[in-house]
Amino acid sequence: MENKFFERTIEDAVRNVSETFPVLLLTGPRQVGKTTLLKKMAERERRIVSLDDPSIRQAAIEDPAMFLQRYEPPVLIDEVQYAPELFPYIKMYVDANKNCGDFWLTGSQTFRMMKNVTESLAGRVGILEMEGLSNSEINGRRYAAFDADIPSLIKRLDHGNSMSLMEVFERIYKGSMPRLYENESVNREHYFESYLQTYISRDIRDLSQVADEMNFFRFLRAVAARTATNVNYEALANEMDISAPTAKQWLSILVSSGLVLFVQPYFNNALNRVIKAPRMYFLDTGLCAYLTGWNSPEVLEKGAMSGQIFETWVVGEIYKSYLNAGKKPPLYFYRDSNQKEIDLILYQNGIVNPIEIKKASAPKGATKHFSVLKPIEKEPEKDDVFKGTSHLKTEIGTGLVICLPSDIIPIDKKNWYVPAWLI
Numbered sequence: 001m002e003n004k005f006f007e008r009t010i011e012d013a014v015r016n017v018s019e020t021f022p023v024l025l026l027t028g029p030r031q032v033g034k035t036t037l038l039k040k041m042a043e044r045e046r047r048i049v050s051l052d053d054p055s056i057r058q059a060a061i062e063d064p065a066m067f068l069q070r071y072e073p074p075v076l077i078d079e080v081q082y083a084p085e086l087f088p089y090i091k092m093y094v095d096a097n098k099n100c101g102d103f104w105l106t107g108s109q110t111f112r113m114m115k116n117v118t119e120s121l122a123g124r125v126g127i128l129e130m131e132g133l134s135n136s137e138i139n140g141r142r143y144a145a146f147d148a149d150i151p152s153l154i155k156r157l158d159h160g161n162s163m164s165l166m167e168v169f170e171r172i173y174k175g176s177m178p179r180l181y182e183n184e185s186v187n188r189e190h191y192f193e194s195y196l197q198t199y200i201s202r203d204i205r206d207l208s209q210v211a212d213e214m215n216f217f218r219f220l221r222a223v224a225a226r227t228a229t230n231v232n233y234e235a236l237a238n239e240m241d242i243s244a245p246t247a248k249q250w251l252s253i254l255v256s257s258g259l260v261l262f263v264q265p266y267f268n269n270a271l272n273r274v275i276k277a278p279r280m281y282f283l284d285t286g287l288c289a290y291l292t293g294w295n296s297p298e299v300l301e302k303g304a305m306s307g308q309i310f311e312t313w314v315v316g317e318i319y320k321s322y323l324n325a326g327k328k329p330p331l332y333f334y335r336d337s338n339q340k341e342i343d344l345i346l347y348q349n350g351i352v353n354p355i356e357i358k359k360a361s362a363p364k365g366a367t368k369h370f371s372v373l374k375p376i377e378k379e380p381e382k383d384d385v386f387k388g389t390s391h392l393k394t395e396i397g398t399g400l401v402i403c404l405p406s407d408i409i410p411i412d413k414k415n416w417y418v419p420a421w422l423i
Contacts, residue, residue, distance in 0.1 A: 003182040008037050009142045010130055013326030015041075017126035018101035022094035025080075025105045025117060028130035029258035029284075030199060033178045034106040035078050037130070046104070047071050050078040057082050064089040073102035081107040087120035094124050108203065108257070131258065132176025132284055134320045135423065145325040146318045146423050148346060148353035148398040154408055156422050163421040165359075165404055166297065172313045173297040175286015176320075192290040196220075203257060215240065219250050223260060224291035227282040228308040228315070230275065230335065231262070251280070259283060261319055266332035266345045266352070270375040270393070273337040281312045283319070288312065310359040310420075314402050315344060317423040340369045351397040352376070357420075358403045366401040367415045 014037070018024045026034045039048060049071045051057040060067045060083035068089055071077070080086065090103055117125060136143045139161040144152075163171070177195070180186055200213050219240050226236075237247040254260040262278040282288035288309060294300040300309065315331070322329035334342040334354075344355040354373060356366045377396045399415035402423070409417040 006133055006137050006178060006181065007142065008033065009137060009324035010128065011041065013128055016326060017128055020100060021124060021126035022100055023090060023103040023105065023121055023125040025125050025127045026130055027107050027127065030108045031177055031179060031195065032130055032132045034130050038076050038104050038106060042076055046074040046076055048076045051082040052079050061085050068093060076104040078106050080105040084116040087116050091120050091124065128326055129323050131320045131323060133178055133181060134324065135171060135317055135421065138181060143321060145327055146321040148400050150398060150408065150416055153418060153422060157408065160422050168420060169297040169301040172285045172309055173289050173300055175284045177284065177286065192287055216250060221291045223251065223254060224282050224288045227288055228311045230277045231280050263331050263333050266334050266347060268376045275335045275337060279333050281315050283316050285309055285313045307359050311343060311357045314357045314420050321423065334372065340372050342369055351395045353397045354399045356401045358401060361404050362417055363401060363403055367399055367411060370399050
């Protein structure tokens with residue numbers, strides 16, 4: 001069966017970085033399509049070499065100077081983390097030649113690689129992060145980074161692909177790994193089993209922080225079960241019978257390798273009682289569902305994790321939309337000691353947009369906690385200059401409830417229902 005190819009939205013960002021820096025580094029989890037994308041984009045004269053090949057890897061490690069003579073730029077070096085010895089020689093080459101786009105590098109093990117990159121190639125490398133397929137890419141669309149601009153979202157309706165509740169959960173259950181969409185005959189369970197074996201055996205085994213691979217796999221399952229919840233190292237440590245510092249180390253590995261996302265709390269001194277623990281999301285919902293043992297989209301949709309995993313999918317789609325535009329995702333959330341919570345906050349250009357995420361078509365009362373942001377709202381003619389708090393004030397923009405309506409529908413003059421499939 002012939003494999004499909006999906007156009008990736010991040011292509012424009014790759015071109016921009018390559019035209020700006022001598023070195024482009026594309027990072028992200030295994031098998032999200034980094035190498036496929038760069039091979040497709042590579043010019044005819046660009047050499048392509050993979051350090052997955054043991055003999056080529058050995059040559060790069062033992063004689064980096066000779067390696068760069070053999071594979072002279074412009075070159076794509078895949079899985080560059082296996083030969084950190086190359087970085088000083090890449091630095092010397094780009095300093096001598098000063099050509100933008102000479103080196104395209106990919107790497108999966110960001111926790112192993114980033115220190116070497118930042119130390120050796122500071123000012124010479126543009127770094128982009130890539131995740132699995134977005135919903136819009138699967139549907140053949142290339143959208144800009146998501147924001148709360150209603151006119152822009154309404155324009156998307158003209159060519160968006162409307163999805164029912166079960167179609168959304170089929171997408172959530174399958175996840176975002178390109179291989180599962182490129183070839184429909186690939187067995188999902190076998191794929192994820194193999195993926196985890198590769199991840200643990202190749203990316204985790206040689207880390208000093210992980211002495212027990214089976215325990216780490218159990219930890220991975222525990223984290224998947226806690227997607228869309230606040231990070232609690234003590235609770236994870238107690239469940240896994242490990243120390244809290246070990247839980248923190250292991251979770252940082254999952255974050256660094258692109259499997260888990262931390263969303264930081266939104267903080268402003270005008271707000272009281274804000275809980276400062278980050279919120280965690282398992283970025284591939286298919287892998288998350290596999291790890292937590294759901295065996296069909298129908299069972300997942302009716303199960304105890306239904307709301308959690310729907311929220312996870314929505315946050316992941318918004319997060320990917322910023323990565324694909326080459327931008328830092330401006331994502332936060334709010335929770336206070338009174339249990340008042342806002343699932344997601346977009347904060348950019350001095351504007352705060354509160355977002356609630358609900359697995360329903362038109363949930364009632366979904367915006368009730370948006371009022372907690374009132375203390376930070378900048379009011380015309382009343383900016384508290386004399387109270388000394390004007391510097392804490394900001395604009396509160398359009399609020400969204402991302403759910404499953406058939407259209408973009410106003411809730412009131414500031415808040416709107418927005419279909420999740422429109423992200």
